[in-house]
Amino acid sequence: MDEVHTTKVVLLGRTGSGKTSLIVRYISSVFSENVKPTIGAAFSKKTVQLIHGEERKQVVLAIWDTAGDERYESMAPLYYRNSSAAIICFDLADRQSYNKVDFWVKELVEKVEQNCKLYICGTKTDLLAEYGGPLKRAVGPTEVMAYAKKLNAKFVETSSKSNYGIDDLFKLVAADFAGFTLCEAPPIEDSLRLQEPNQTDVNEKSSCCF
Amino acid sequence: MINVVETASKARSPSKVAALHANSTTGLILENRPNHLPSKPKQEELKHRQQYLQMLENAKRKAAKEVAIKEKLTEEKYDREEILRQSGKKWIEEIIPNWQNMRHSSTVQQIWWQGIPPNIRGKIWKLALDFRLDISADLYKVLVEKTDEKFKELALNEPQLDSQSDSPLIQIKLDISRTFPNLGMFQVGGPYHASLFEILGAYTQFKPTVGYIQGMSFLAAVFLLNMEPLTAFACFANLLEKPCQKSFYEMKTTKMQAYYQTFDGLFYKNLPKLFNHFTINNVTPDMYLCNWIYTLYSHSLPLDVTCRIWDIVFRDGDIFIFRTALGILSLYKSKLMDMKSIQIAKFLTKLPDDVDSDLLFDAINDIRVTKNRYNSMLLQHFENFNCK
Numbered sequence: 001m002d003e004v005h006t007t008k009v010v011l012l013g014r015t016g017s018g019k020t021s022l023i024v025r026y027i028s029s030v031f032s033e034n035v036k037p038t039i040g041a042a043f044s045k046k047t048v049q050l051i052h053g054e055e056r057k058q059v060v061l062a063i064w065d066t067a068g069d070e071r072y073e074s075m076a077p078l079y080y081r082n083s084s085a086a087i088i089c090f091d092l093a094d095r096q097s098y099n100k101v102d103f104w105v106k107e108l109v110e111k112v113e114q115n116c117k118l119y120i121c122g123t124k125t126d127l128l129a130e131y132g133g134p135l136k137r138a139v140g141p142t143e144v145m146a147y148a149k150k151l152n153a154k155f156v157e158t159s160s161k162s163n164y165g166i167d168d169l170f171k172l173v174a175a176d177f178a179g180f181t182l183c184e185a186p187p188i189e190d191s192l193r194l195q196e197p198n199q200t201d202v203n204e205k206s207s208c209c210f
Numbered sequence: 211m212i213n214v215v216e217t218a219s220k221a222r223s224p225s226k227v228a229a230l231h232a233n234s235t236t237g238l239i240l241e242n243r244p245n246h247l248p249s250k251p252k253q254e255e256l257k258h259r260q261q262y263l264q265m266l267e268n269a270k271r272k273a274a275k276e277v278a279i280k281e282k283l284t285e286e287k288y289d290r291e292e293i294l295r296q297s298g299k300k301w302i303e304e305i306i307p308n309w310q311n312m313r314h315s316s317t318v319q320q321i322w323w324q325g326i327p328p329n330i331r332g333k334i335w336k337l338a339l340d341f342r343l344d345i346s347a348d349l350y351k352v353l354v355e356k357t358d359e360k361f362k363e364l365a366l367n368e369p370q371l372d373s374q375s376d377s378p379l380i381q382i383k384l385d386i387s388r389t390f391p392n393l394g395m396f397q398v399g400g401p402y403h404a405s406l407f408e409i410l411g412a413y414t415q416f417k418p419t420v421g422y423i424q425g426m427s428f429l430a431a432v433f434l435l436n437m438e439p440l441t442a443f444a445c446f447a448n449l450l451e452k453p454c455q456k457s458f459y460e461m462k463t464t465k466m467q468a469y470y471q472t473f474d475g476l477f478y479k480n481l482p483k484l485f486n487h488f489t490i491n492n493v494t495p496d497m498y499l500c501n502w503i504y505t506l507y508s509h510s511l512p513l514d515v516t517c518r519i520w521d522i523v524f525r526d527g528d529i530f531i532f533r534t535a536l537g538i539l540s541l542y543k544s545k546l547m548d549m550k551s552i553q554i555a556k557f558l559t560k561l562p563d564d565v566d567s568d569l570l571f572d573a574i575n576d577i578r579v580t581k582n583r584y585n586s587m588l589l590q591h592f593e594n595f596n597c598k
Contacts, residue, residue: 015384015424016384032391034391034397036391036509037388037424037427039424039425039428039500039501039504039509040501040504040559041497041500042556042559042560043497043552043555043556044556045553045556062551063552069424071423071424072424074463075500078494078496096376
């Protein structure tokens with residue numbers, strides 16, 4: 001019998017940054033152009049299997065999706081309390097969406113008592129010119145990397161439309177929670193992979209594969 | 211050898227559908243054994259023949275059962291349409307002309323409970339909402355013009371309109387396409403895209419302190435599906451003046467807590483076992499009731515069921531929002547008792563698409579909450595929180 005752990009993961013970020021789409025892609029393997037805005041909060045659950053040599057663990061991710069509307073911010077503490085991981089999303093092509101990240105980081109650092117691991121997630125890579133899309137990056141990856149490093153947070157990039165990096169993101173969250181190290185780097189541009197922070201801040205020497 | 215062969219249904223007249231249905235959708239055809247294969251022993255052949263007949267019999271029985279269920283549903287739907295047709299006549303000829311005298315009579319209340327016929331729903335909603343805010347056609351026109359001006363300014367100043375601005379109008383544009391996405395009514399190019407933008411934009415001019423908050427697009431959309439834009443705007447603005455909606459849309463957090471606690475009190479009184487199950491699993495009203503209140507169920511229930519709930523919310527007031535919530539919990543009680551925390555929350559914020567409105571209304575009917583009790587509980591909690 002595998003060891004089973006349950007952990008709460010909250011998604012935060014500006015409205016339209018793609019939080020719900022990210023979860024829908026992860027849970028149901030589909031993408032839709034128009035998902036309803038989240039009112040209050042929405043909930044999902046998925047089990048991740050981790051294998052590490054002889055050791056096997058199951059991590060149940062209880063995923064809390066939140067409303068992006070700034071007017072709902074006063075309710076946010078109800079939803080992020082007791083989270084052991086927070087995925088803060090921003091639209092890679094939208095500067096204002098990125099600007100909101102720092103608000104959520106500060107909010108969590110100030111108000112969450114227990115240890116809450118931070119993941120900064122740039123969404124919608126499919127829209128970027130470098131991936132054949134129509135838009136320019138609103139913020140350079142080095143800037144985000146430096147910011148994430150300062151916070152001891154991890155930075156990943158995803159696309160819910162082309163299903164890029166999403167399984168890996170949640171695997172990373174589960175592995176971090178269970179104290180496992182991934183042998184594969186999480187999805188991020190090649191040029192950035194060398195300095196990917198999760199390789200440096202974890203003490204474990206052995207690694208595991210999924 | 212037994213082959214399963216799909217054959218097309220050739221039903222012509224509806225009366226024959228049932229009979230043909232059972233035989234023709236999935237037929238099992240017994241074919242002779244191909245020549246190049248050694249022949250089966252007699253006993254085996256007999257056994258296979260019997261098995262074949264048994265399978266055929268089972269398939270027929272299953273199909274007949276499905277047809278019977280379908281027929282019953284069609285019949286019920288027909289009955290319901292007939293009831294609505296009858297009551298429609300009564301609404302138009304008797305009730306509407308004598309609205310003030312008749313609205314509280316027990317016969318009208320009873321007809322009302324069965325659901326307002328869709329073709330006159332807008333009319334009744336407008337009457338039942340008892341407008342506190344009087345909104346004239348001229349006022350609406352001015353508000354819409356102001357919205358247009360603001361939006362043009364935005365377009366001039368900000369070349370990258372898509373998501374570069376904090377203006378509520380930009381947020382509205384984004385959300386309209388995400389309102390009832392399956393209907394295709396409000397998306398760009400859809401018939402109600404422009405009117406929904408107008409209504410929500412006009413409201414930001416009408417009440418700048420409240421502006422636009424996510425959830426509003428669903429409320430305005432449901433009105434717009436039942437009436438023309440001016441009345442939809444008036445109904446929308448007046449709904450947001452009702453105590454519960456007003457507290458939530460104005461983000462009065464202590465009042466919101468008072469509503470949650472009132473709900474918890476009623477929940478415990480009506481469904482104590484389930485209440486304890488929720489408590490053990492840390493499921494609190496802010497996880498699901500919040501969504502139900504902001505969008506008056508339109509975000510998590512099918513549209514036809516939503517409209518029936520709105521019928522009675524406008525008849526009985528806020529209390530029915532809470533009775534409905536308890537009715538939903540009661541309807542799915544046994545399912546919910548088998549679920550754990552996050553599953554419960556997930557289930558309640560995305561209710562089954564096939565929820566039967568008659569069953570739901572039966573469940574709501576069994577929830578006992580008097581107006582006095584509701585009011586005194588709410589008042590008590592308001593006092594505890596020092597609000598009003």
